[in-house]
Amino acid sequence: MVKQRTIKNIIKITGIGLHTGRKINMILKPLSENSGIIYRRVDLVPPVDFVININTICDNTLCTCLIDSNNTRIFTIEHLHATLSGLGIDNILVEVDAPEIPIMDGSAYCFIYLILKVGICELNAHKKFFRIKKSIHIQEYDKWAELLPFNGFKLSFFIDFNHPIINFNRQYYCLNFSTTSFIKNISSARTFGFTKDIKYLHKHGLALGGSINCAIIIDNNKILNKDGLRFNNEFVRHKLLDAIGDLFLYGHNIIGEFNAFKAGHALNNKLLRTMISNPDNWELVTFNNDQESPIKFSIPSEYYLKDNNFS
Numbered sequence: 593m594v595k596q597r598t599i600k601n602i603i604k605i606t607g608i609g610l611h612t613g614r615k616i617n618m619i620l621k622p623l624s625e626n627s628g629i630i631y632r633r634v635d636l637v638p639p640v641d642f643v644i645n646i647n648t649i650c651d652n653t654l655c656t657c658l659i660d661s662n663n664t665r666i667f668t669i670e671h672l673h674a675t676l677s678g679l680g681i682d683n684i685l686v687e688v689d690a691p692e693i694p695i696m697d698g699s700a701y702c703f704i705y706l707i708l709k710v711g712i713c714e715l716n717a718h719k720k721f722f723r724i725k726k727s728i729h730i731q732e733y734d735k736w737a738e739l740l741p742f743n744g745f746k747l748s749f750f751i752d753f754n755h756p757i758i759n760f761n762r763q764y765y766c767l768n769f770s771t772t773s774f775i776k777n778i779s780s781a782r783t784f785g786f787t788k789d790i791k792y793l794h795k796h797g798l799a800l801g802g803s804i805n806c807a808i809i810i811d812n813n814k815i816l817n818k819d820g821l822r823f824n825n826e827f828v829r830h831k832l833l834d835a836i837g838d839l840f841l842y843g844h845n846i847i848g849e850f851n852a853f854k855a856g857h858a859l860n861n862k863l864l865r866t867m868i869s870n871p872d873n874w875e876l877v878t879f880n881n882d883q884e885s886p887i888k889f890s891i892p893s894e895y896y897l898k899d900n901n902f903s
Contacts, residue, residue, distance in 0.1 A: 594719045594879040596682040597889075598622040600711040605702075607694025610668055610783075610807075611655070613800030616690040620707070623683040625717035629676060629843045631658060631666050635689040640664050644843045646868050649861050654798060655692075656838055656857045668692040670857065671783075674837030675703040677845060678774035679712060680889035682719060698782035698806040700833060704775060708891065718878035721887070724848030726873045730863050735854040737863045742849035744886040745769035747835060750853045751828045755786075757810055762825040767832055770888040778836065780822050781829035784808035787816070835860050842868065844876070847886055 603620040623630070631642040642648055642658040650659035650667075657667035672693050676684060678700065686693070696702040729738040748766040751758070767773060785799065785807050793799040803809075808826065809816040823829055831852075838860035839846050852859070867873050879885040 594882060594885045595714040596625050596717045596719045597680050597712050597714055598624075598683040599681065599707055600713045603706050603710055605694060605696075605706060607696050607702075608801040608806065609690055609692045610695035610698075610801050611798050612690060612692055614690060616688060616692065616694040618689075618694055619687040621685040621687065622713070623685050625683060625715035627683040627685075629673075629682070629684055629686070631669065631686045631688070633664070633666055633689075633691065634687050635691075636664070639687075642666055644841055646842075646865060649841055649865060654793075654857070656834075656841070656861065666691055666693070668695065670834050670837035671696070671698075671700045672703050672837075673840050674833050675700040675707065675779070677836050677840035678771055678779060679704070679707060679891070680719070680771060680845065680887075681707075681712065682843060683715065695783075695801060695806045698784075698808070699780050699830070700778075700837075701780040704779050712891075720844050720876050720878055721885075722842065722844045722846045722848075722867075722874050723877045724846065724867070724874055728863065728867050728873055730859065730866055732859060735856075735859055737850070737852040737855040737859050739846070739863060739867055740849040740851070743847065744849075745846055746849045747832055748849075748851045749828055749832050749835065749855075751831055752854050753827070755810065756813055757815060758827050763828055765825055765828045765832055769836070771891055772888070774836070775891070777823075778829055778833050781826045781833050782806075782808050782822070783830055784810060784827055787811040831855075839864060845887055847877070 599620060599622045605618045607616055609616050629644050633640045648658045650657040655668040656670040657665050659665045724739050724741050727740045746768050751763045804817045838857055841864055
């Protein structure tokens, strides 16, 4: 059978919060089968757990956020969540001593590396997938996103920025998802921001930890990061990274096709809630073996053996 997964050992991570700007300590812990993905804020007394379900997703323009019944929140989870989706991890406890997840280098790159260093183990339970049965399309002004039936997981995204650095040829990307394609083509794409927005964001208590160490920074006509881009179209690849994290917010990988135009976290999350709200739109499925599964989670051996794949 295609089995559920967790990590083999505890992982300790320290980094900076993108929005709070504060030092954050995070610990990833393995969990047994059918435990799901749990985020826990240990800076609160008593600690607060956020269990993934339809009621915990909270709209936020600049990040994905979870909320509990007391309005307690944890935010900027999307890059770590994309990592869990990309590696097929179904069960894990994420403990953090702050209201957000550390931003690291602005991508999923560091999380992938640290998890593969300790390893992934399979559990003795079927992995469950969300299979899309009916097309769902939502639109807000000129932005839209949709999920369609498809025997696999295919994503396409089109962004639209009127900026000389982000020209037309850099604004579209399509991915046939597997763990291999995710690691190679998506995981290292970084978040990005514009210098013209910094004053406004700081005034509203946002992006206080933002810098060229954790984002691509763009001014009126150039990229400020000394080493430039990791991909010619890194901007749209990062939007796909965000979408992969957002679409995993129920802890099950999706079998279907995702297409979007100018969508962000709020629209991605609304699409997922719309899909889940009608049981006719989807079904939970399992597979008896890897050959039956339309999504492949095998990890190339070189990503376990050679650190320089992540250097």
